[in-house]
Amino acid sequence: MMGWLRSARADPAGAIGRVLIYLILAIVAIVIVFPLYYTIAGSFMTPGDINSFPPSLYPHELHPQNYQTVFDLIPLGQQYLNSIIQSGTITIAELLTATLAAYGFAFLRMPWKRFWFGLFLATMMVPWEAIIIPNYLMMADAGLINTYFALVLPFLATGFGTFLLRQAFLTFPQDLRDAAFIDGCGHLRFLVQVLVPLQRPALAALGVFAFLGAWNQYFWPLLVTQNPQMQTIQIGISQLQSVDTNDLGSVMAGVVLAILPTLVLVIFGQRFIVRGLTAGALK
Amino acid sequence: MTGNATSAAPSRVSTVSAARASRREGMTAFLFLLPSLVVFLVFVFYPLVQSFSLSVHSNDIIGRPTLFVGLENYVAMLTGPDFRLVLWTTFSFAIITVVPGIGIALGLALLLTARIRGIRFFRTAFALPFAFSVATSAVVFSVLFNSAVGVLNGFLYQLGSAGLNWLTDPGIALISIAIATVWLQLGYDLLVLAAGLGAIPDELYEAARLDGASGWRLARSITLPLLAPQLFFLIVVSTIQSLQNFGQIYILTRGGPSNSTTTLVYSIYSKAFAFGSSDFGFASAEAVVLLLIVLVITTIQFGILERRVFYR
Numbered sequence: 001m002m003g004w005l006r007s008a009r010a011d012p013a014g015a016i017g018r019v020l021i022y023l024i025l026a027i028v029a030i031v032i033v034f035p036l037y038y039t040i041a042g043s044f045m046t047p048g049d050i051n052s053f054p055p056s057l058y059p060h061e062l063h064p065q066n067y068q069t070v071f072d073l074i075p076l077g078q079q080y081l082n083s084i085i086q087s088g089t090i091t092i093a094e095l096l097t098a099t100l101a102a103y104g105f106a107f108l109r110m111p112w113k114r115f116w117f118g119l120f121l122a123t124m125m126v127p128w129e130a131i132i133i134p135n136y137l138m139m140a141d142a143g144l145i146n147t148y149f150a151l152v153l154p155f156l157a158t159g160f161g162t163f164l165l166r167q168a169f170l171t172f173p174q175d176l177r178d179a180a181f182i183d184g185c186g187h188l189r190f191l192v193q194v195l196v197p198l199q200r201p202a203l204a205a206l207g208v209f210a211f212l213g214a215w216n217q218y219f220w221p222l223l224v225t226q227n228p229q230m231q232t233i234q235i236g237i238s239q240l241q242s243v244d245t246n247d248l249g250s251v252m253a254g255v256v257l258a259i260l261p262t263l264v265l266v267i268f269g270q271r272f273i274v275r276g277l278t279a280g281a282l283k
Numbered sequence: 284m285t286g287n288a289t290s291a292a293p294s295r296v297s298t299v300s301a302a303r304a305s306r307r308e309g310m311t312a313f314l315f316l317l318p319s320l321v322v323f324l325v326f327v328f329y330p331l332v333q334s335f336s337l338s339v340h341s342n343d344i345i346g347r348p349t350l351f352v353g354l355e356n357y358v359a360m361l362t363g364p365d366f367r368l369v370l371w372t373t374f375s376f377a378i379i380t381v382v383p384g385i386g387i388a389l390g391l392a393l394l395l396t397a398r399i400r401g402i403r404f405f406r407t408a409f410a411l412p413f414a415f416s417v418a419t420s421a422v423v424f425s426v427l428f429n430s431a432v433g434v435l436n437g438f439l440y441q442l443g444s445a446g447l448n449w450l451t452d453p454g455i456a457l458i459s460i461a462i463a464t465v466w467l468q469l470g471y472d473l474l475v476l477a478a479g480l481g482a483i484p485d486e487l488y489e490a491a492r493l494d495g496a497s498g499w500r501l502a503r504s505i506t507l508p509l510l511a512p513q514l515f516f517l518i519v520v521s522t523i524q525s526l527q528n529f530g531q532i533y534i535l536t537r538g539g540p541s542n543s544t545t546t547l548v549y550s551i552y553s554k555a556f557a558f559g560s561s562d563f564g565f566a567s568a569e570a571v572v573l574l575l576i577v578l579v580i581t582t583i584q585f586g587i588l589e590r591r592v593f594y595r
Contacts, residue, residue, distance in 0.1 A: 021397050028391060029408040032469065036411050038434060039423050055437040097318045104315030111309050116316055123327050125581045129527050129548045130574040133555050133563055134333035135326060157322035187311060216416035218530035223556060234418040238534050241422045248426055255419045263414035266470075270410060 039259075042252035043067070050248045066253035070240070073250060076257065078229055079236040086151045086221070086232055087214035093156040094210045095203060101157075102165035103191055107177065123159035129219065136223050150224035151232070155214065161206045168202035169195065215262070233258045334574070337567035348563040356568040365542065365550070369569075373546040376457055377525040384465040385517050388472035393506070395473075396480050406477070413470035417530035424463040425450070425535055450536055453543035460531050460544055467531075468524075472517055479513035480506070519584045523577055547573050 042050050043066055044059040070076055104110065105117055135154055144150040172195065180190050196203065218234055225231045228239070237258050240251050341352040360366050391409060395402060412420070427434050428449035436446030449459040487505050496504065507514075529548050532538060538545035538553055545553070547569060555566035 018397075018399055021394055021399060022401075025394060025405050029405055032466070033408050033411055035420070035423050035427060035466065036414070038427065042426070051432050053432050053437065054440050055432060055434045057434070097322065100315045101319045104312040108312035108315065109305060109308050110312035113312075116320075119323070120319065123323050125578060126327055126331060127523070127527055127573055127577045129529065129551060130570040130577070131327065131330035131334055133337060133551070133567055133570060134330035136556075137333075137563070138330070154322070154326035157319035159323070162319060187315075216418075218417050218533075219552070222533070234416055237422055238418045238530075241425055241534065248432075251422060251426065255422055258419050259414045259416070262416070263411075266410055266414045267407060270407065 039252050039255050042249060043256045045249045045252075047247060047249060050252075063249060066247075066249040067257070069247065069250040070254040070257070073247070074236045074240055074254070075228055076233070076236060076254065079231055079233045080257075082148075082151075082230060083215060083233040085148060086217075087211050089148070089152045090155045090214040091207055091210045093152070094158045094161050095207055097157040098161035098165050098206065099191070099196065099203070101162045102169050103187070103195070105162070105166045106169035106172075108187075120159045120162050124163075132219065132223070135220075139224055145224055146227045146230045148230075151221060154220070158206075158210065161210065164206055165199070165202055168199050172198070212262070331574075334567050334570050337563050338571050339564070341564045342562065352564065356564045360565065360568050360572075365545075368542060369545055369547055369550045372457065372542075372544065373526060373548075376461060376528065376544075376546055377522050379458065379461045380464045380468070380525045380528075381518060381521045383461075384468050384521060385472055385514065387465070388469055388476055388517075389510075389514070391469075392473055392476035392480055393502070395477060409473050410470045412466055413474075415467060417467065418534060420463060420467045421531045421534035424459075424466075424531075428459055428463075428535070451540050453540045456536050456540060456544050460528075460535055463531055463535065464525065464528065468521060472521070475513050475517055476510065479510050483509045515584075515587065519580065523580060526573070526577065526580075547576075 038057070041058050044062050044064060045056070045066075046059070046061060046063040049056050049060055049063070101120065105113070105120075110116070139145055139150045139153075144153075176194075177190065180194055185194070216234065217232070218238075221232045221235050225235065228236065231239075237251075237254050240254050337348050338356055339351060339353055340348045341350045341355065343349045395406060395409075415423070430436055430446060430448045430451065433449070435449060439446045447455055450456050483506065487509075488501060491501055491505055526546075527548055528546065529552065532544050532546060532549045533552070536544045537557075538549045551566045551569045551573065554560065554562045554569065
């Protein structure tokens with residue numbers, strides 16, 4: 001199989017093979033892209049249009065009012081802001097705590113280093129759903145339900161991110177670090193002025209990973225926010241679907257608005273995403 | 284080098300001050316770990332202990348999980364009528380999402396290695412589902428699966444079929460959720476596999492072809508072995524992810540119809556939080572089971588990674 005794939009360009013007899021590849025790729029592409037297409041098309045359909053059967057596959061008349069209606073159904077603007085605050089805080093905090101810890105693990109001597117490192121790795125093996133009940137009870141007891149604190153506090157550190165950055169930091173030449181220290185550089189100054197600028201790709205990868213993970217969270221925000229004004233966009237959109245099933249066009253408009261940032265990232269920043277998301281797959 | 288050294292730093296030579304310096308470095312290092320450690324202690328390790336503790340407690344009259352009941356929750360869980368179904372549903376869901384998901388992604392990744400025009404366009408197209416989150420994708424699929432006006436039944440109608448009750452037929456609902464999940468995951472699986480394929484040097488194929496190998500033989504002897512780390516990573520990650528799936532099930536079926544989509548995580552949610560039923564003890568017993576299952580899988584992962592999978 002790989003044979004004719006790899007040689008499709010070089011071999012002129014591969015014309016039929018090439019047509020076949022295009023055909024398969026095109027069919028699969030249509031199937032995969034269809035839900036996105038229908039979301040956008042549906043967001044411009046009139047209620048009559050989207051509720052017709054057999055369903056219409058394109059809007060017979062443009063109905064952009066859906067984009068207004070959705071703001072009346074849920075506090076979409078506020079929820080957007082909540083998502084940005086929640087994801088932004090988590091991303092920045094994870095970058096900070098992971099950079100500090102990774103520096104400690106990569107460069108400093110300390111007693112019981114293996115134990116501490118093992119502890120960080122162990123956090124990766126604990127599924128969040130297995131400890132979600134005690135976390136919820138803790139937040140409830142502290143009176144933090146319906147606050148930003150509840151949304152972000154448990155996610156201000158990351159075992160995976162620390163591991164990732166430690167691996168990246170270890171590639172930094174020890175000689176250079178020694179030289180910097182002989183020149184009177186302290187830990188924090190070395191970290192901020194030398195290491196972080198040089199490790200921007202690794203930090204960016206972790207940043208993308210952390211942001212997407214936080215932006216897409218569902219279970220935890222659902223538990224700790226009941227007030228629509230405090231909910232993230234993900235919760236808001238899913239409530240939309242159960243609140244008003246007759247107004248599917250507005251639901252679709254809400255979805256389009258919610259995926260806009262990530263859609264832009266996928267189309268224009270693919271390379272960036274690849275680095276962020278395959279960070280775990282490629283050692 | 285020592286020529287431009289400043290002040291006292293390099294002049295510590297006596298063993299006493301060296302020991303003191305190393306102790307100070309140990310303290311400094313600990314300070315660097317401290318912010319993360321505090322978060323882990325409060326939000327991972329303490330709750331972990333609490334999960335075990337809750338699982339041996341039951342609610343008192345005012346609904347606080349304070350009554351010690353020993354292993355009663357575990358006994359109720361293991362002998363109860365639902366638990367076996369829940370486990371069956373959980374593992375079935377894992378299999379029908381992981382196997383087709385990675386299979387399709389592998390096929391597409393191989394097709395995308397073809398050197399033809401417009402590959403970048405297809406790459407972007409296949410990555411588009413990635414823009415969706417669990418919640419947004421589930422909402423869209425709930426519209427597509429709608430049995431009255433949904434597009435999927437629209438297609439079936441055109442083909443002369445009466446259509447399916449995608450989300451309300453107990454025999455189909457789990458498969459419908461799996462379809463939505465596989466679609467959402469595909470972009471990621473593809474990214475990982477494409478990155479792996481891109482890293483295989485062309486010379487290997489050329490050398491093998493000179494030796495007379497071609498077609499399936501190339502795929503079996505070069506591509507698959509060299510892709511093994513990525514494939515293995517994906518299998519483990521997707522399995523764990525499918526075990527943890529909550530959003531799609533919550534939005535599409537709420538565990539129904541007749542519990543046919545109630546997986547372990549959904550069961551934890553419904554016992555602890557849904558409909559005002561706050562049986563934290565029983566739900567925590569299930570949470571402990573989830574923890575053990577994931578631990579076993581990750582342990583196997585590390586075991587196999589060490590031994591078998593070929594890393595460059």
